[in-house]
Amino acid sequence: MSKIILITGASSGIGESCARHAVAAGHKVALAARSSDKLEALVTELGAENALALPTDVTDPEAQERMVARAVAHYGRLDVVLANAGVGASARGTEAAPVESLREMIELNCLAVTYTAKFTLPHLRASKGHMVLTGSKASQGPMWGSVYSATKWFIRGYADNLGEELGAAGGRVTCLHPGMVDTPFFDEAKPDALRPEDVARAFLFAIEQPEYVLIPHLPVYPKPKQP
Known part of the structure; x- marks a missing residue:
């Protein structure tokens, strides 16, 4: 069945690849980015x-509220939301x-995701839909001083909490945990990293499961190098 999918951070990297793979699989997408x-x-x-x-x-929460309203007005519903927008450390x-870098990371990686959830949850509740958050392998253990x-x-824990909230209405929440991905997120190429399409395939795998199947967390790592 074709799904209506809203993707933030859709103009490059993981979000862009997820959009391409979703449309190739027969779904329709609403694409958000600056x-x-x-776009x-x-x-x-x-x-x-x-x-x-x-x-x-x-x-900007008001901009996100308008984003969701436009997507629903255009397609009539939302079935899947991929909260993917984020930024790395400088x-x-x-x-x-730098203080500005810390502020930007917390605002974009944490607060903006809660805005996306707030404004899309009523529509996902109505469709018994699926919220997908882009987490990271970086949340699987301590990293030296890493904000x-x-x-x-935060995303990892928030996904579990959203799972309780949306799950009560019959919906699902999945948190993807990619390892290093070779995207514009980095200033230089990462030849030993995942490619965006690897994460896109994992995204489709999660959202195309039967309605009775829940994948709360899905790690996707590059294979370790042989010694």
Whole structure:
């Protein structure tokens, strides 16, 4: 069955790849990101009958509320939401990190995700839908002074809490936990990392399970190098 999927952080990397794979699998997508040019180019590629561009600053709750309203007005419902927008650290650890970097990470990686959940939950409750959060392997253990890792620990815990909230209405929540992914998230290529399409396949695997199947957490790691 074709699903209506809202994706934040959809203009590049994991979000963009998830959009392409979703449309290829027969689903329709609403694409949110700051870059309107990239979104429009992606809609042109995927087809206006399959994709909708929603230029949005996800750190602005009013903008997110408008984003959700436009998506629902266009498609009539929401079945899946991928809260994927996020940003990495500009320096290792806490002491070396610029204050602005810390603020941006917490605002985008944590607070913006709660806005996405707040405004989409009524629609996912109505459709008994599926909320998917992009977590990280960085939330699976301690990392030296890493505020980025801490934001992903928030996502990991928040996914469990949302699972209780949406699960009470018959919906599902999944948290993806990718290892390092070779995306524009990094300033240089990461040849030994996952590719965005690897995470996109995991995303589709989770949302296309039968309604009685719940995958609360789904780690996707690059294979360790042989010694």
